[in-house]
Amino acid sequence: MPAPATRPNAADPQSAAPSRPRVVVIGCGFGGIEAVRALSGAPVEITLVDRTNHHLFQPLLYQVATAGLSAPAISAPIRHVLRREMRRGNLTILQAEAHAIDVAARTVDIGAEALPYDHLIVAAGATHSYFGHPEWAAHAPGLKTLADALSIRARMIGAFEHAERCTDETAREPWLTFVVIGGGPTGVEMAGTMSEIAQHTLPAEFRRIDSRQTRVILLEGSPRVLGAFVPRQSERAREHLGKLGVDVRTGCRVTAIDADGVTYTGDEASGGAEHRIASRTVIWAAGIGGVPLGAALAKSAGATLDRGGRIVVEPDLSLPGHPEIAVVGDLAAARSHGRGEPTPVPGVSPAAKQMGRWAAANLLRRLAGEPTRPFRYIDYGSLATIGRKAAVVDLPLPGGRALRFSGLPAWLFWLFAHIWFLIGFRNRLVVLLDWAWAYMTYERGARVVAEADGAPPP
Template sequence: MQRHRVVVIGAGFGGLFAIKALKKADVDITLINGTAYHLFQPLLYQVATGILSQGEIAPPIREVLKRQDNVDVRLGWASHIDVEKKIVSVEGPGVDYEVPYDTLIVAAGAAQSYFGHDQFADHAPGMKNIDDALELRARIFGAFEIADLQTDPEAIDRWLTFVVVGAGPTGTEMAGQIAELAHRNLPGQYKHIDPRKARIILVDALPAVLNTFGDHLSTRALRQLHLLGVEVELNTRVVGVDATGIEVETERGHERIPSMTKVWAAGVSAPPLARKLADAAGAKVDRAGRVFVEPDLTVPGHPEIFVLGDMMNLDDEHGQLLPGVAQVAIQGGKYAAGTIKNRLAGKPAGKPFKYFDKGSLATISRFSAVASIWKLRLDGFPAWLIWVAVHLFYLVGFKNRVTAVMHWAISFLGRGRSERVATVQQAFARRAIHEYGDPFERAREEAAASDEASRLSEQH
């Protein structure tokens, strides 16, 4: 008899933990993911600022799951879900295919939101994948190199001005690390510029940094950013981004900040797949494109489809929307796996999903962080130690933990950055791909044209 088929879309925290929880279940799992690696997204900013390599936060999926025999890993992007026939259509690199399912787990993560201004992405990359991090690494370190070649003081200032949009954890961490680069790691390495004169500007439309951490920790974080030399512009809304600067609306009025390097960390939305699924299943989505789900994380009317993590809209017992953080996805993945095992065993439905909040962490600079854990509020070095321990615990693979500790020692105890290599391709690939088009689609068209030319040549 054919075993129960579970298809998982997405190899993030939700998908990966669901798969691991089904290791001993009597099911066949097909994992569909757009990349061949599992991404530990909370440390992307350290790849962008030269602390860690991409391999340390993105282990290969096949290596992570090599001891789990009931998993088939397939590369591709889910493009359509037929909820009646229970088939997922997938666009792979140069090949399209379909995967049938009995139970579907959709955990495709989140996309960067530019609040209706997607054209900003060309000049202000987000922080959602390895490509973004490597592009930003090339832009950040490249800015210092190009500034060193300039003779016009205004051009030097423009290249040495870094603007980070969004004062949540990602933006705050990014601004803090760029400041450490400029003020601690790079001084003395350039003959014609002083990196310490770089301006790092953190912009947010809200009135506080790390606003979800509470007034106490928000104030401490703001103070630490000021000590690092970061200029924090709150109540400031971005209205334009181009190659050489950024336009903002502040309490002082309209202003332009000349800057060659911009980082976007201001918002997230569900990927387009969420709306496609909702349309196919007759479900609703919120303004950010997240699917409204039942208390058991399933799509209304379709108990065989689970939606996890950043793609779902679900309130907790207090009526508050569950946040888009790793722990929600991890706990959701384990819950979905438990529900599947109970169904296969003929057991009655369990209790609704209940999120256990383990707290929030954000690092500001070396030896300085903020931690909100239940009723405990910590900042400074104690919070930083907790941050290190938690991130090491969730890094996948013993080797990655060891190398991460080594690189942290180099960067935080010393003054080096072990991952400063940046290439022209990393810096300009986004623009080139936009102009060239989908490389796989181009390859298919060129192959088809070549075959047609060969066929016509043989006829003549």
């Protein structure tokens, strides 16, 4: 392709700098962004590929789903996020789907082109995993993308509208019953916020229904919610969920989900009996797995997938037998190599960022002829919020100890940590304003459903 005469920025990658190593980065989540940033000053030619046009601040995605924030408040155009890196002249961003990776030919198929690479960083992320029941997806949407969040918002708001339209009491109840499956941070946030909306935001706004009669049920398979925290924090979270009106049921194994509700078997304490909840709104927050591209890559490269569909990587994050390919973020089943035994790296955003930077550093080491280094994850702590004024925080301290607190101080810590890490100064202002407003009024600023987001009413 000849370089067009009008092109404003740097010279064409293929024609002007044929000797620079070509790096392709797939995915513009936390891992991909950090990898590009770390590489942008180096003598490499980078191409970043993402399906969407935006970087998403996933830790606040549940706020979009529950109508607290608008989609643009927690996302930003990739081109804007990486505008400084763009100016260095060695970065091309393409909005395109990476359909396949040819590890032998060293190309990424993006439909119109096959992008050649010398080094590849795969940061394509995770998607919902329904434990072998893909048919559940239609009835229990998960929360990974902006489209997911807008669809859940449309369902949740639509459920109250359906209930108000019902002229029959028995048909109404399933519309006022919400089930959240999975008691991790996302499930706890979703259930707590949905209950708050039903109890505090909506009551005065309906005529035929009393939104305070809404039931929000949180189903968790293990014996406690927030399993990544210590038992005492889980107990705090459960107490607070109870205060918010959430019916928390642990030790529950979901066996069926359809358009009319959820079936589950209880734990041994309840005799393992089968239960049925009639509900028209079910949210999936239980399992995630690697994206299909990861499975295809593992197959063609002879790598192993773990139980969650993540690619098992070498200590230095590279694909076994393919030092030119690194896998980072939620798609990688990685281990942290500190003192003592290697430990699994959790699927959280700080880990994805650290892996993205580490893979970039290892790539530069290889270019310099140096050996790569095994990844070491630094745990800065865990946060989870439950609702207004409640959260749990675990901060590791030296010597294996930890600082743990909950309640209002934890909520304020959570709030400022999340605003601090939000992309862009403007977004921080918008989110602060929206939250201050919501805090004072219980109103939720984004309780609006565009016609395309949800099914039209009957």
